[in-house]
Amino acid sequence: MLSPMSNATHSICVEGLTKRYGEVTAVEDLSLTVRPGAVTGFLGPNGAGKTTALAAIVGLIRPSAGRVTIDGVSVGSAPPGARKLGVHIESSGAHPGRSARDHLRSLAALAGLPRRRVDEVLAIVGLEHAAGRRVGKYSTGMRQRLGLAAALLGDPEILVLDEPLNGLDPQGIRWLRTFLRERAAAGGTVLLSSHVLAEAAQTVDDVVVIHQGRLVRQGAIGELEQLGAGGVFVSSPTRERLAMAVQRAGGIVEFEGRDGLVVHGMNAGDVGELAHGERVLLRQLTPRGGSLEEVFFSLTEKEAA
Amino acid sequence: MTAVLRGELIKTVSTRTVLCYAAGAVAFALVNLLVSVLASDLASLDDKRAAIAGFPILLMLLGIVGAAGEYRHRTAAPAALAAGRDRGQVLAGRAAAYALTGAAVATLALAVTFAIGIPLLGEEPGPALDGGDLVLIGAGSVLAAAISAIMGVAVGALARNQVAAVIGTLLLLFVAMPLLQLVSQTLFDLSPFVSATAVAGDTAAETLSWGGALLVLLAWTLPVTAVAIITERRRDVG
Numbered sequence: 355m356l357s358p359m360s361n362a363t364h365s366i367c368v369e370g371l372t373k374r375y376g377e378v379t380a381v382e383d384l385s386l387t388v389r390p391g392a393v394t395g396f397l398g399p400n401g402a403g404k405t406t407a408l409a410a411i412v413g414l415i416r417p418s419a420g421r422v423t424i425d426g427v428s429v430g431s432a433p434p435g436a437r438k439l440g441v442h443i444e445s446s447g448a449h450p451g452r453s454a455r456d457h458l459r460s461l462a463a464l465a466g467l468p469r470r471r472v473d474e475v476l477a478i479v480g481l482e483h484a485a486g487r488r489v490g491k492y493s494t495g496m497r498q499r500l501g502l503a504a505a506l507l508g509d510p511e512i513l514v515l516d517e518p519l520n521g522l523d524p525q526g527i528r529w530l531r532t533f534l535r536e537r538a539a540a541g542g543t544v545l546l547s548s549h550v551l552a553e554a555a556q557t558v559d560d561v562v563v564i565h566q567g568r569l570v571r572q573g574a575i576g577e578l579e580q581l582g583a584g585g586v587f588v589s590s591p592t593r594e595r596l597a598m599a600v601q602r603a604g605g606i607v608e609f610e611g612r613d614g615l616v617v618h619g620m621n622a623g624d625v626g627e628l629a630h631g632e633r634v635l636l637r638q639l640t641p642r643g644g645s646l647e648e649v650f651f652s653l654t655e656k657e658a659a
Numbered sequence: 660m661t662a663v664l665r666g667e668l669i670k671t672v673s674t675r676t677v678l679c680y681a682a683g684a685v686a687f688a689l690v691n692l693l694v695s696v697l698a699s700d701l702a703s704l705d706d707k708r709a710a711i712a713g714f715p716i717l718l719m720l721l722g723i724v725g726a727a728g729e730y731r732h733r734t735a736a737p738a739a740l741a742a743g744r745d746r747g748q749v750l751a752g753r754a755a756a757y758a759l760t761g762a763a764v765a766t767l768a769l770a771v772t773f774a775i776g777i778p779l780l781g782e783e784p785g786p787a788l789d790g791g792d793l794v795l796i797g798a799g800s801v802l803a804a805a806i807s808a809i810m811g812v813a814v815g816a817l818a819r820n821q822v823a824a825v826i827g828t829l830l831l832l833f834v835a836m837p838l839l840q841l842v843s844q845t846l847f848d849l850s851p852f853v854s855a856t857a858v859a860g861d862t863a864a865e866t867l868s869w870g871g872a873l874l875v876l877l878a879w880t881l882p883v884t885a886v887a888i889i890t891e892r893r894r895d896v897g
Contacts, residue, residue, distance in 0.1 A: 414736050415895035435743020447737040449674055449728070456673035461741040464666030464749075504737055 365389050365543055366411060366512065371420035373406050373567075380406040381567040384420070388545045388560075390511075393538045395558035395575070396547040399654055403567035404547040405443065408516050411545075412441045424512060436465035436508030442501040443516045450490030454481055454500050457489060461504055475503040480529075494521030502530070513537065515546040519553050531557045551650055565654040578649050585618040586625050589638035596625075596634045603628055616642065663742055663752030670734070671725060671760045680721045684768040687714045692776045702785035705862040708792065711776040712860035713769060713800025715807035716832065716852055718761035722811020723828060725757055726750075727821040736896045747892035754812040754884060761808030765801045773797070796860035799869065803858035803876065810851060810880045813887035848872075851879040 366388040373381040381403040388394045398404050409415045411422050413433040422429045424439060433439060448457040458472040476482045479499040484492070489500065498521045505513060513534070519527050534544050534557055548554040554561075561578050563570040571578065585608070590596055593615045597607040605625075606618040617625050622641045629636050671677060688711075695701060695710035729735040739746050773793070781787060788796075818824035832852055840847040847853055848864040857864035857872035864872055 409736075409895070412740065414739065416893070432745045433740045433743055436741045438743070439740070441737075441740045444733045444736060447733050449670070449732045449734050451674040451676070452670070453673070456669060460666045460669040460673065461737060462666075463669055464663055464738055464741040465743065466662040504741070507741065 365425070366514075366545060367423045367426075368407075368411060369421045371407060371410055371422060372418045373403075373410055373415060374418040379567055381410065381417075381564075384564065384567070384569050386562050386569060386572055388543055388562075390543045391538055391541050392559040393534050393544040393546065393557055394560040394562060395554040396545055396562050396564070397549070397551065397554060397650060398547075398564040398570075400549065402564050402654075404564065405516055406567075407564065408443060408514055408545075408547060412439060412443070412514050414443070434512075436461070436467065436510060438508070438510055438512060440505035440508060440510035440513045442498075442505040442514070442518055444501065447504065448489040448497075448500060451488055453486050453488055454492070454503075455485040457500070458503060458507065462507055465508055467507055471507055471509075475506045478506060478533075479503040495523055495526055498522055499526070511541075512543040513545070515544070517547055517549065519548055519550050527553055563650060563653055570653045585616045585642055586620065586622045587638065587640045587642045588615045588617060588625060588629070588636060589613050590615065590629070590634055590636050592634050595632055596629055599628050599632045599634070600625065613637070660748065660752060663744065663749055664755050666738065666742065667749075667753045667756035668759065670738070671756045676724060676728075677721070677760060677764070680717060681764045681767055684714060684717050684764050685771050687717060688768045688772040689775065692772055692779070696776075696779050696783070700785075701780065701783040704786055704788065704792065707780050707783065707785075707788050708796055708860045709862050710780065711769075711772050711788075712796055712856065713765050713772075713804060715761075715765070715800070715803035715855040715859050718757075718764060718804040719807040719811040719814075719855070720825060720828065721761060721764070722754075722757045722808040722813075723815040723818075723824045724811075724821055726753060726812040726815025727818055727824045728815075729753070730819040730896075731821050739896055745892055746896065747888040750812070750816055750888050750891040751884075753816075754809045757808040757812045758805040761804040762801045765804030769797055769800055795869065800859040802873070803855045806858070806876055806880050807851075807855045809884055810855075810876075813880070813884040816887045816891055817883075849875055851876060854879070 368384055368386045371381055371384040372379065384407055396404055396408065406415065410417045413429040424434050427434065448454065455472060458475065459469065462469060462472050473482065476485050479502050481496065481499050481503060484496060489497065492500065498518060502518060505515065518530060522530060538544055538559065555575065558575055560573065561575050562572045588596065591613055593613055597615055600607050600617050600620065603620065605620040608616040610616050622639055626639055692710050701707050701710055739749050742749050814828065815824050836847065836850060836852060839850065845866050848866045853864050854867065854872045854875035857867055858869065858876055867875065
């Protein structure tokens, strides 16, 4: 298990990352940071450039422009190694004719790790009973677990996982969520991409949203949810007075029904305080929507428009 | 670098591919021996050498299939990530692992061929192979297999497409080479295929000595491998 770490700056820093394939730009001027002690979700619709960006971050592809540093060290053609960085990008990345144990043995040898780590990670991901079976006979979920086992071989400080929830059954998803939360709690850095937004919302602390290769938003998941596409619904007999106060405070208002008001750009607590200060009677104060999924669609649709 | 070699060796020997090639190498060697002995009298030393020489081209194909398979099965990326080294170094380790595997397969095939072939050749007319001949054929076959496997890894890494690399090599071997021989025996002898078989003890190369053949084979293998390593360093691993 990852040993607790000091507050050292184990983090990923991406500056102006661009990757072009001929005339196609897969990732454009992407800048983001990933902090230690947190799980960061890397979200975006299919084709947004998530996998390309992750591959560039870990050093598997050469950026057309920009710079990536891991733990302050620039990532060139040599990745940082299994003890520093654990990566799961392909589902397993193992030869179908090779057993899971041999696959992990080869990676452990390449990394200069002791052979006992193979059995340890097989036990962590729950594959010890199938370790001698050829990977070609594995289910999608088992391949995901094998890929995760490979990422964990060096007990790395930093994990980069591309769609790790794909193919996992509900128990597997729950196990992975708990596992990643524990690693973050121990001071590890976790960056994971996912399109299963509801699951990601339960796992991550921070969110990076990209669309068409460009950064759309980065922040804590709470901040992102507060952006709430639905805003805050307020019911008041003196809604006009409240509306003026909200606008003065920088919020946006939208009248709804006979005495309703929808406030955008402020959270429910701020609206309540404002109403109290203005001595406005409130009959209802309800945050509307605001799930990660709604915010995600709102952000990416806005970007696409 | 030892760690990379160990890891790549485990990969090389942990699929059935290497067993298939070992069985193929033994079968080819035996068929060649038996056909040579049964089809005609092996009166000259060259005939006898050709009957028990190894098949390094098979090990070149093993290297091609193994190295290109890294991209087909997407195993190149996990290897590079685990090693934490420059991808060129990982490829160099892979080439060394295939060289050792190729040498082992060639040794196995030679052991079987010598065990059966030496008594059979003893009954053939003309001068007999002496100990020096057998040492040269044995060492040459193992050396040619190792170098050819390295060449195969380099070609496989450059092509990254198993099917294209294997078909391309077979077309060169069975279509281009016979045509080249019609044009010029010297150019034919200077090819990597013919020089490899000449190092293994075969007598297809008419204008090259054993040492000359080894130099030609190295003159092909070292630059191609260097280009593959430099290219690997620069190319993306998808």
